[in-house]
Amino acid sequence: MDFIAGAIGGGLSTAVGYPLDTVKVRIQTERSYNGIWHCIQEVYKTEKILGFYKGMSMSVLTVSLISSVSFGTYRNCLYNICRLRYGTSDAKPSKVDISLAGCATGVVRVLLISPAEITKVRMQTQKPHHSVATSDPSSKPKYRGSMHCLKMIAKEEGFGGLYRGCSALLCRDCYSSALYFLTYSVLCDWLTPAGKSKPDIFAVLVSGGCAGMLGWGVATPMDVIKSRLQADELGQHKYRGLMHCARESVKAEGLTVLFKGLGLNCIRAFPVNMVVFVTYEAVLRLAEHLTK
Numbered sequence: 001m002d003f004i005a006g007a008i009g010g011g012l013s014t015a016v017g018y019p020l021d022t023v024k025v026r027i028q029t030e031r032s033y034n035g036i037w038h039c040i041q042e043v044y045k046t047e048k049i050l051g052f053y054k055g056m057s058m059s060v061l062t063v064s065l066i067s068s069v070s071f072g073t074y075r076n077c078l079y080n081i082c083r084l085r086y087g088t089s090d091a092k093p094s095k096v097d098i099s100l101a102g103c104a105t106g107v108v109r110v111l112l113i114s115p116a117e118i119t120k121v122r123m124q125t126q127k128p129h130h131s132v133a134t135s136d137p138s139s140k141p142k143y144r145g146s147m148h149c150l151k152m153i154a155k156e157e158g159f160g161g162l163y164r165g166c167s168a169l170l171c172r173d174c175y176s177s178a179l180y181f182l183t184y185s186v187l188c189d190w191l192t193p194a195g196k197s198k199p200d201i202f203a204v205l206v207s208g209g210c211a212g213m214l215g216w217g218v219a220t221p222m223d224v225i226k227s228r229l230q231a232d233e234l235g236q237h238k239y240r241g242l243m244h245c246a247r248e249s250v251k252a253e254g255l256t257v258l259f260k261g262l263g264l265n266c267i268r269a270f271p272v273n274m275v276v277f278v279t280y281e282a283v284l285r286l287a288e289h290l291t292k
Contacts, residue, residue, distance in 0.1 A: 003072035005283035009276040010067020014060045017272035019052035024261040024268065025124040028224045029231040031253070036264055046127070055123030055146050062116035066109055071280060073108045074181055077101035098185050099178040106177035110170045115162040117169065119149045121230040165229030167242045172222035180215035184208060184277065204281050205274045212273025216265040221258040223265070225249070 023039050033039040043051045078101040083089045085097065093101075126141055143149035153161045184207045191203035199207065216223075225245050232239050239245035249257045 001284055001287045002075040003068045005280045005287075006071030007064045007068035008283055009071075009279035011060055011064035012279055013067075013272045013275040014056070014063045016275050017268045018056050018059060020264055020268040021120075022052045022054060022124045024264045025121055025227055025231075027264065028227040028260045029121070029125050054126065055120045055149070057146050059116065059120050059146075062113065066113050066116070067276065069112060070105050070109055070177070074101050074105045077104045093185075095182060095186070098182045102178035102181035103174050105181070106173035106175070107170070109173050109177065110166060113173075114166050114169055115150060117226070118153060118162060118164055118230040119146055121227055122149050122153070122233070125231045164232070165226045165242075168222050168226035168229060168245075171242075172219045172226060176215045176219035179218055180211050183214050184211035187211070198285075199281075201278060204278050208277030209270040209274040211277070212269035213266045215273075216269040217262065220260075220262045220265050224258055224260050 023036060023043065026039050026043065027033055027036065033042065047054075078093055078097060079089045081097045081101060082091045082093050085091075123143060123146060126143055143152060150162070157164070187207035187210055188199040188203055191206060192199045225242060228245050228249060229239055229242070232245075239248060246258070
């Protein structure tokens with residue numbers, strides 16, 4: 001049920017946060033925007049509402065899968081850690097146990113999420129071509145959709161192209177996942193009244209939102225590097241790897257470049273992760289009620 005609940009929560013959360021995710025990626029990868037509001041105005045002006053939802057079809061499917069794997073992996077890792085350390089899976093896990101399970105979840109996520117992430121970034125950063133001669137091939141966008149984008153990357157850049165930026169993604173997800181699950185667990189315990197075994201909906205909403213904000217807060221620098229590496233297409237390659245991308249970005253735009261999209265990440269993360277956790281807990285409790 002952890003896998004099923006995670007999948008439903010992940011799919012719903014994508015619809016909530018995707019437009020702001022598109023704005024975040026544009027700000028992180030391009031220097032033509034003066035800020036969040038300017039980026040929103042420009043995207044709407046040139047691409048209308050649909051511009052904010054580029055690449056969402058694949059993202060909904062993959063986020064559902066990733067969320068399913070994340071929650072399922074986390075619960076199973078925590079189950080086995082407790083069983084090995086305390087002799088029983090019912091033992092209350094320590095903060096170290098939760099952090100280790102969260103970190104392991106981040107590693108597993110990267111293996112699945114990288115192809116979807118690079119497809120999402122390429123679609124989000126693709127600009128519409130304006131040409132009088134509509135028959136001119138150059139007037140047509142390179143990627144016609146998420147699946148076409150995925151096939152084009154694999155064809156032009158090989159299997160390794162689907163994992164471009166994977167090192168930054170691994171760094172981002174390992175420590176942010178550990179903090180994410182730890183924050184949720186600690187806040188839920190703190191907000192749950194004495195005598196109750198499970199948090200109420202208010203505790204879940206606040207804990208989930210805060211966990212998302214803190215997780216994305218620490219993940220933003222690596223998220224910027226990841227987005228730049230993944231947006232760096234074949235024939236345009238400016239970056240040789242994670243450290244080269246970080247050095248070149250800081251050299252060109254200053255240290256603040258690593259925090260591009262930080263505010264937007266935190267704003268987006270709160271409602272998105274509220275939806276994730278409240279849906280996750282609701283599905284688990286419904287399943288428990290139906291099986292009694």
